[in-house]
Amino acid sequence: MFYLKMKQLLFVLTFQLLSIIGFTQQVKAPAPYGTLPGENQVQWQKMEYYMFIHFGPNTFTDKEWGHGDEDPKVFNPTQLDAGQWARTAKAAGMKGIIITAKHHDGFCLWPSKYSTHTVRESAWKNGKGDVLRELSDACRKYGLKFGVYLSPWDRNHPAYGTPEYNTVFANTLTEVLSNYGPVFEQWFDGANGEGPNGKRQVYDWPLFHQTVYRNQPKAVIFSDVGPGCRWVGNENGFAGTTNWSTLNTAGFEPGQKAPSTKVLNQGDEDGKSWVPTEADVSIRPGWFYSAATDDKVKSINHLLNIYYGSVGRNANLLLNVPVDRRGLIHANDSIRLMEFRKVLDQTFANNLAKGTKVAASNVRGGAKQFAANNLADGNYESYWSTDDAVTEASLTIDLAKETAINRIVLQEYIPLGQRVKSFAVEYWDGKKFRELDRQTTIGYKRILTFPVIKTSKVRVNILESKACPVIAEVQLYKAPELLSLPQISRNREGKVSIQSESPDAVVRYTTDGSEPTFSSSHYTQPFDFGSGGIVKAKAFINNGAKASETVSNTYDQASQKWSVAGSDKDKRLDRMIDGDARTFWMSAQSNETSQRPIIIDLGEKLTLKGFSYVPRQDGNTGGIIYQYSFSTSEDRINWTRVVNNAAFANIKNNPVKQDVLFERSYAARFIKLEVLSTVNENDQQITVAEIGVITR
Structure with missing residues (x-):
């Protein structure tokens, strides 16, 4: 009898063990798919939203791109308080700050031993100050991450344009990256113009990257092609509605050799490198502070559209908040940031899907650890997934009662790769499911916005996935409805x-x-x-x-009395003075236009303090003017060259209205704009949306 009972017990234990082994085999986690992020990139993506600060001599000279010939003593903030910057960023809900430690003018916000164009030579604190020290300390105090922008372009350093300069710049990087604590992001752009000797530099990117990683191995490197994260392809803050975090980088470099703006905006579906998107945009029209833009801080509605077009499209948002001449964030900017934070908090305070019942058409191995309810637990580290062979599936969130919603958040678990290629969302109207939206990629985070609906059920259909889908979160919200702006x-x-x-x-x-x-x-x-x-x-x-x-x-002055030379033959010329920035004039040939400048009769004599140029606003950069000369005349016979061989700084990436102020006033009835070059080397035409004058 004893032998029989032992045999039965052994049989039961063996069966249970085999069951456990079989169950374990069934619920094996999904295998990683395709190119994967590094741990530092995952943590970077979770930051979502942080501050950019442009600050330097340009703040005091009212320029976007300084020439490197400015007197360093012009840099003299009288009330600089990096603690105020950090407190503002923290209160705004931002996770870090990246500062322009060195912009294209070569001016260093720390007393670099590799330059004579630094805060050491400035009037600020009698040359004893260090902006990077003050900001890095403030970031640590307020629990923010610290990042730096160092431009390789240097319009001041005498070695720029020679092989020696690459070593100088690498040493400059080491100086910054080894003296101010942890750096979460090293920001590079591809700007590469002439230095003080008239030469351009051949950048040694491998050397620069090695220098960063040697000093800050966990830093994410930003540029057009990463390798840590990539530029979104515009300075408007909007990622593509399709946005893959993967990119093919072989054969590309930052700057002129970068991938197309479309590829930067959307990524490469099967890219061999994980290079997620960062969307950079300024809260004002320009990147550096200008008193002229105090009333042009972006509205809450505009900032919300940017947020949904960046964070809501699998990108991080880097919002520039320029420091003013006092060394403080202006009240207009900080107030707007707090208003923006309030709306975001109100929007995402109550996840209406959390704790609800979620049903799925397929659950991986039928296992609880991959169950659909993981989507409603508020934990990014738990996820729902399907069996390996299932790449189409549906999820139904049961709200139990009719509920008002106007936002849906979806998140893939990116440590296992980006998989979803297309999906659709439906809602129950009481009788049947109706399609609400249909989109492509999800990535780390996708936010759908729509007018308020009332429903008791929401269904997410994964239409196409490159491998079994792995979804961490589905969240539902009711955002406050804002009045439309006039x-x-x-x-x-x-x-x-x-x-x-x-x-x-x-x-x-x-x-x-x-x-x-x-x-x-x-x-x-x-x-x-x-x-x-x-x-x-x-x-x-x-x-x-x-x-x-x-x-x-x-x-300023309306253009009612104005006329463009030649407009009697070509009525389209009037588009550049019609007061409507949505329309623009396009020339026939750029070389023809250079031979025949744009001449405008103002209809009466005015006292001009400057002029303005609005580039085309349709998202295309074709024909946008870069270099130019500008002249005035009272009789159209005798001309005064007011601006000679100048350039609209950064106009290709930030095609906003350009105001050019003269050094003194000029009496004029006629103005002449000579186009010397456009932003694209191969442009065959030039384009003008608006030309205006500044008299006030």
Whole structure:
């Protein structure tokens, strides 16, 4: 009897052991697919949102790209407080700060022993200051990560353009990367212009990368081709609606030898390197502080669109907040950052899917560790997956009751690779599922935005995946609905129109620079504003109880009396003075245009303090002017060269309105713009959206 019981017990134990072994084999985790991120890249992606700070002599000279010939004593912030920068970034919800330690002008924000163009030679703190020391200390104090931008282009260093300079720059990198603690990101761009000797540098990128990794082995290196993360291909802050974190980098370099902007924006589906996207954009039109842009800080709506177009499309958001001449973040910028943070907090405070029941068409091995409920647990490290052979599947989130939603967040578990190629989202209308959206890639994070719907069930259909899908999170939210911003425009005749997309809104406006209130002028029809000034507008509802943000536009002289030479034969020439930046004139041949400059008759004598150029705004860079000369005349016979062989700095990457201020005022009835080159070497035409004058 004893023998029989022992035999039965042995049989049961053997069966249980075999069952455990079989179960373990069934629930083996999905194998990694394709190119994978490094651990430092995964942690970098989780940062999502951090601050860029452009600061240097350009802050004091009102330039975007300095020439390297500025007196270093011009750099003299009177109230510099890196703690204020860090506190602002922390309060804004940002995870770190990257600063322009050395921009193209060569000026170093630390007392470098490899340059004579540094804070040591400045008036700030009698040459005893070190911006990098103060900022790195402030970042540590407030729990932020610290990053640096060092431009290889140096318009000041005498060795630039020689083989010696690569060693100088590598030594400069070592100096920064070994003296200020951990650096989470080393930021490079591919700008490569002439130095003080008129020569360009052949950059030794392998040397630069080796230098970074020797000093900061965990740093993520940014450039057009990484290797840590890549430029998004524009300075608007928007990644592609399709965005792969993988890229083919062989044969490419930062700058002129970079992949196309389309590839940078979308990645390569089967790229051999993991180089995720970073979207850089400024909270103002330019990168460096200018008092002229104090009223041009991006609106909450604009920032939200950027956030959903970057973080919401598998990219990190690097938002530039320039420091002003005092050495402080301007109140207009910090207030907007706090307003933006408030809306984000309100939007993502309550995940309506958390803790709900989630059903899946397939669960990997039927195992609990890969169950669909992992999608609603708020934990990125747990995930749902399917059997290896299943690359199409559906997930249904049961909200139990009708719920209002307008945001959906999806996340792939990227340590195992990026897999999903297309997906669709449906919602239950009470009778059937209706398609809400259909998109391509997901990546680390994908956020879908849509008008509010009420539903009790949401279904996510993985339509195509390159291997079994591995999804970490599906989240649902109800974001606050914001009033649409008024849109201000002025036509050639000088009449201002203000439109609002909110049908029940009342628009109030001012023209004296004051903030609009519900008692300000009520906009009902276009009004005359030919002499220029500042128009500010706000939309109100509920008898003023709720208001939009303020929108502000600054205008100079209207172009009603103007004419472009040759416009009697080519009416399209008037597009450059029609007051509408959405239209643009395109020449026939760039060399023909160079021989025949653009001449505009202002119709009357004006006192000019400068001029403005608006490049085409359709997303294409073809024909955008880069180098130019500008002249004025009172009679169209005798001309005064006001600006000679100048360039619109960074206009290819940041094609915004360019204001050029003269050193003194000029009386003129005629102006002449001579185009010397465009931003693309092979352009056969030039393009102009608007040309204006500055009289105020």
